[in-house]
Amino acid sequence: MRHNLNLNWLRSFEAAARLLSFTSASHEIGLTQTAVSQHIKALEAQLGEKLFERRPKSLQLTDVGQAYLLTVREALITIEMSTTGLFGPQEASTITVRASMALIMWLTPRLESFLRDHPDTSVKLITSIWKNPSDQHPVDVDIVLASKEYARSDLELLSDEAIVPIFRAAYDGGINGPKDLLLHPSIHILGFDDHWARYLAAFSLKPASLSARLVTDTSTAAIEMVAAGLGCAVIIERFALGAINAGQNIRIVGDAAALGQSHYLVRTEHHIVHRPQAEAFNSWLRQQF
Known part of the structure; x- marks a missing residue:
């Protein structure tokens, strides 16, 4: 089902889309390049759409990938802000x-x-x-x-x-x-x-x-x-x-x-x-x- 998406897939997609590199994304989120690549493939299979154009020496977002990035990025920021606000380090003080x-x-x-x-x-x-x-x-x-x-x-x-x-x-x-x-x-x-x-x-x-x-x-x-x-x-x-x-x-x-x-x-x-x-x-x- 399309609505049952893995949050890790979305995190990998957002990082790769922002950095336009599976390798750079893997370094940022602490995963291997292979894992990031597999996350993207699984997400594309779940959505039934290609999110990236893969070229020998470059990575580009498709039109639908570009449109999807905005929503995913906003959702991840909202989750991060809510989590930090409710459970972040400041609660300790x-x-x-x-x-x-x-x-x-x-x-x-x-x-x-x-x-x-x-x-x-x-x-x-x-x-x-x-x-x-x-x-x-x-x-x-x-x-x-x-x-x-x-x-x-x-x-x-x-x-x-x-x-x-x-x-x-x-x-x-x-x-x-x-x-x-x-x-x-x-x-x-x-x-x-x-x-x-x-x-x-x-x-x-x-x-x-x-x-x-x-x-x-x-x-x-x-x-x-x-x-x-x-x-x-x-x-x-x-x-x-x-x-x-x-x-x-x-x-x-x-x-x-x-x-x-x-x-x-x-x-x-x-x-x-x-x-x-x-x-x-x-x-x-x-x-x-």
Whole structure:
């Protein structure tokens, strides 16, 4: 069948057509001249067309060979580019970092210093939204937020965290204390539903009259909602300060309260083999916290 072509035949054809020499083509692709010649003959037999005019001291493409060369060359280049892009040497210098969207946003403006100091290392950032405990996706650096009381031996403490209330920066109505937060619509974050209760409890307030008008699944989205004037939210102080420094239209409208949770660096089985690039990133990461 014509469509069932051997890739080695095509490689031999492309090299011979470009160099107009079976001998030169054999040197380039690491085969014998006989093997290249046999590949071309097999390809011509499969296609039912002559691709070359063979002369005593020269080799020329036929018209159909010239037309076919363009397609074959483009196909081989596409395969090479895809293979190199997905599986090439640069993958060895790429580290995969998994963290929450908010933490990735917080790290982003700081990454320039790591990339500058490690020009041969690439960083792939992936989010851990609703991470499945059985997820076996290999990562080099895994950062999680976990309760301090349940910290495990495979977790390295990066930083204890605090939470703060945030409101739209341009809002004219005064918030003079935590109690005033109860007068405004609240934005809740799935997975962090206790942030509001923790914050209010720190000031002996109950969230009974708190109405959740909006619910989202990331702190990043909650910040955007607050900046748009849709209400107030309670988020990790680190993320609030990062958003403010990035120019977000929000402000912190109350003192910080302890969250009782911390960011940890996970040491999983994947880290048994310590990649130098990952260890360099871990060292840099500790400094950021």
